[in-house]
Amino acid sequence: MISLGRHLLTALVLLPVAGAILVAFTRRGSEEAQKAIGLVVATAVFLLSLTLLSGFDSIPAFRSTAEMQFQELRTWIPSLGIAYHVGIDGLSLWLVILTTFLTPLCLLGSWSSIHGRVREFVILMLLLEAAMIGVFVALDLFLFYIFWEAMLIPMYFLIGIWGHERRIYAAVKFFLYTFAGSVLMLVAFLVLYRSSGLSTFDIPALATAPVDPALQMWLFGACALAFAIKVPMWPFHTWLPDAHVEAPTAGSVILAGVLLKMGGYGFLRLAFPLFPDAATRFAPLIGLLAVIGIVYGALVSLVQPDLKKLVAYSSVSHLGFVMLGVAAFSTTSLVGAVYQMLNHGISTGALFFMVGMLYDRRHTRTISEFGGLKSVMPWYSALFLLVCLSSIAVPGFNGFVGEFLILVGSWRFAPRLVVVATLGVILAAGYVLWMVKRVLYGEVTNDKNRSLPDLSPREAAVLLPLVALALFMGVASPYFTRRIEPAANNLIQQVKQRSRVVAPAPAPDADPARSVRSSRPSAPATPQERP
C-alpha cells in the first residue's frame, strides 16, 4: 500500500480537490469521462482512507491511549497562532471512512439520474468530499471553521441546481440557516481565543485552558446553536425536510449520511471539551430536546404521504438518539452515539438511494402511488426490506447496536427520558413497517407499477455494499466499537477533570446534572487510564 505517513490525512483532503481540478479541465461534452474520473478519484480516496485502519491497528499502544493519530502540524498564519493541524482519533476515524465510503456510491448512484452540467456536479461532489473530510480531521478552530463553512457552498449548488421543484427555496433556506447559525460560533471562537490567553486556535491546546464558567455559558451556547442546527435538533430542524426532500438523491444521501453527523461530532470534538462546565450544565436540556426530537420526528413520519419526507423526518428522530447519547456522556452512550451516527449514515443513506431509484422510475414519491412492488421488483423489495429493518434497529442489524448502547448508557443520566425515547423505537417500527406494507405488499393497484424494471447491476452495486455493511455492523460491532471506546473514555476523563478544576462543585441541589453525574460510580465500562 502507499505509504504517506504523516501526510495521509492531508492527502485525503487534497486528493478530491485535485480530482475536481482535473475534471474542471475536461471538455463540456465528455460526460462519461467526467463521471468516470469522479468515480475513480472517490474510490481511490476510499481505498486510501482504509489505510487509516491498518495504521490504527499497527500501533499497539493506541488502543489504550486514545491519542490523536496521523497528526500533521505546520504553521499557517503565525501572527494569530493559526496552524494547519490535522489528526484523528476514535471519534473521527469512522466518520472519515463513512464519508469516503458514501461519496463514490453517490457518484455511482447518480450515474444516470443527473442530466446536464455533469462536469459541475462531479466537481462539486469532490469538493464537498474534501470539505467534509476536512471537518472531521481539523484540530485547529480556524481550520475547522474553514472546512465547516466551505461545505455549504457545494451543497447549496447541489440542491439548487439538480434538486426538485422547490429547489431554490430549499437551497437558500439551507444556506441561510446553517450560515447564520455558524457565524455566532465564529465569534465564540474569537472570544475564546482572547480569553484563553494562549494565542492559539489549536483545539487540543485550548481544551486545557481554563475558561470562566459564566463566559463558558455564552460560548457553549453559540457553538451549541451552530451544532444543533446542523444535527438538527428540535426545534432547529425546519430546514431539514426542505433540504432533504428537494435535494437530488446524491445530495440527500450526503446530507443525511455525513452532514448531519457534523453537529454531533461538533459537540463531541469542540463544545464539550472546550466548555466542560457549560456542557455539564446544558446536558439535561440537550437530552430533553433530543428526546422531544425522537418522538416528534417519529410522529411526523407516521403521517407523511411522501416517501422522501418520511425518511427525512425519520432522520430527526434518529439523530435525537445520537444527541441523547451525547448528552448522557457515559462511555457506553458516547460509543453508542458515534455508532448510531455511522448506522444512520448507512441505513438512511441507503433509504434515500432506494427512494431515488423509485423516483427515477415513476417520477413520484407519493406512497399511495405504489403498492405490491414485491411481485414486480423482487430484488429491490428484498433489499428495501433489509434496509428498513436496519433503520428500525431490529437485532442483528447495525441500528440495534447503536440504539441499545445509547439507551443503556443513558439510563443513569435520565431514566425518564430513556423511557420516552424507547417509545420512539416503537414508533419507528410503526411508521417504517406501515410504509413497507403500503409500498411493497398487497396487490399491484396502480397499472403504472406493473412493468417497473427491477434493480439494474449499477443500482445493485450501489446498494449491496450498504446492506452488507449494515449486517456486518450488526454482528461484528466490536470491530468498530473497540476503536471508538478509548477516545470516548478519554473525552469523558478530560471533561470531568476540567469541570472540577475550573469550578468547585456547587451544592448538589443547585445542579441536578452534576448531582446525577457525581452519584454515578465511574462510567459503566471501566475507563482505561492513560499511561
Added chain:
Amino acid sequence: VSGMIDLRPLLPAVLLSITGVVVILAQAFTPKGRSAPSALLSLAGLFGALAAVYVVARDARGATTGDSVVADDFALFFHVLLLAIGIVVVLLSPSYLKANHLDRGEYYALVLFSIVGMLGLVSCLELVSMFVALEIMSIALYGLAGMDRARMESQESALKYFITGAFSSAFFLYGVALIYGVTGSTSLEKIALAMGVLSPDSATLAVLGAGFLLVGFGFKVASVPFHMWAPDVYEGAPTTVTALMSAGVKAAAFGGLLRVFAQGLPALGSHWKPLVAVLAIVTIVGGNLGALAQSSIKRMLAYSSVAHAGYLLTALVAAPGIGAEAILFYLVAYAAVNLGGFGAFSALARDGREPLTLSDVAGLADRRPLLAAVLTVFLISLTGVPVTAGFVGKFYLFNAAVSGGWVILAIVGGLMSAVSAYYYLRVVVAMYMREPERDDDWGAIAPASALALTVSVAVVLVLGVYPAPLLALARQAAQSLQRF
C-alpha cells in the same frame, strides 16, 4: 539638512501626474479620426509609479517631504495597493469605453489624477496637505462620474457626488480648524503630542473637531448616515468608474482615516471609539438592509459597499496595531473582489447596455460558465465564506473588534453577514438556477478585461488559502502608524 526638501516620497505621485498631462497632450495632438494610445500610456505611467515605489522603498523608506508627506511602510503599502487598483481599472476600461462610445483621453487622465489624490491622502502627515489630496481625488472623480454626458443618470451621479463631496469637505475643514484651534498645529505629529496634555475645555473642542473629521471621512467611505449619495452615484457612474470608487476611494479614505485617528488622535480614543462603534453598527445594519431591497445589481453592490465600510469600521475600535493590520488586509481583499465584480459586469457591456438586473444575468452559467464561476467567487468572498480572502478579512476585522473589547460589533457583523448572504446569493441563484430570459447578446470579453478578472480572482483565492505573507506586510505597515 535645513533648507533642503526631500522630494523622494512624492516621486510616484509626480510620475503619475506627468503621465496624466502627457495623456491629455497626446489626445490633443492626435489627428482627428485616430485615437491616442491613452490606455497604454496610462499603464506605462502606473507601472512607472510602481517602480518608483520600489525605489523609494529601497532608498528612502521613512523619508518625509517637509514634514507633510511621508514614505513610511503604511504609505508604501497603500501606494502598491492603489497603483494596482489603477492598473486593473485601466485594463478594464478600453472595452467598456468603446462599448459605451466614451473612448476619450480625458477619462484616463482623470483616473490618473484621482489616483494621485489617493496616494496623497494616505501619505500626508499634515491636515491641510491631506485636504488638498482629498480634493485632487474628489474633483477628478466628479468628472469621471459625469463622463457619460448623454445619460441623465451619469449627470445626476456627478452632481450628487459633487454636492455631497463639497459638504464633506466643509465638515473636514471645520474639523481641521477646531483641532488647529486647540493644538496650534495641523501637523499630525504635533497634534498627537498636544492631545496628551489637553485642558478639559480644549478637550471638548478637540473631540468636536475629531467628530467633524469623522463626518468628513464618513461621507467618503460611505458610512450610514452619510451614505445617501452612494447608490445613485454608483449606479449612474460608468461601471469602471464605480469599480475605481468602490475599491480605490474606499481604500484611500480608510488610509486617511487611519492616519488621522490611529496616528494623530489615539489619545482621544476613549472619546471617538464609542462613536465609531455606533457608526459601525448602523452602517452594517443600514447597508445590508438597504441592499436587501435592491433589484439593480449595481445598486445592490453600492449598498454592499456601504455595509463593508461598516465591517471595516469595526476594526478601528481595536488597538491601532491590530485594527490597522486587519483593515489593511481587508482593503486588499475588498479591492480585488469589487474590481472583479464590477469588472465582470463592465466586461459584458455592449452598445451602451450592460447587465444590470437579475433577469439580465439569469442563466449566465449555461452560456458563460467561466465568467459565472468567477463572479460566484467574488460574491462568496463578499459574503465572507471560506476559502476566499473575504473570509480571512472578516475574521481579522472581527478579531480586532473582539480584542478591543467590542464583542457586540463582531456579533452584529457576523449576523448581518448572514443577511448579506441572501442578496449576494440571489445573483448566484439567477446565474445558476434560473432559465435564461433573453438572448445572450452581451459583448465578448476583451483579453485585457479577462486578464484583470483573472488577477482579481487569483488574489481572492490565494489570500483565502495563504494569507500569511500579506498579513505580515500589513502588520509591518500598521506598525509604522505608531511612530509618534
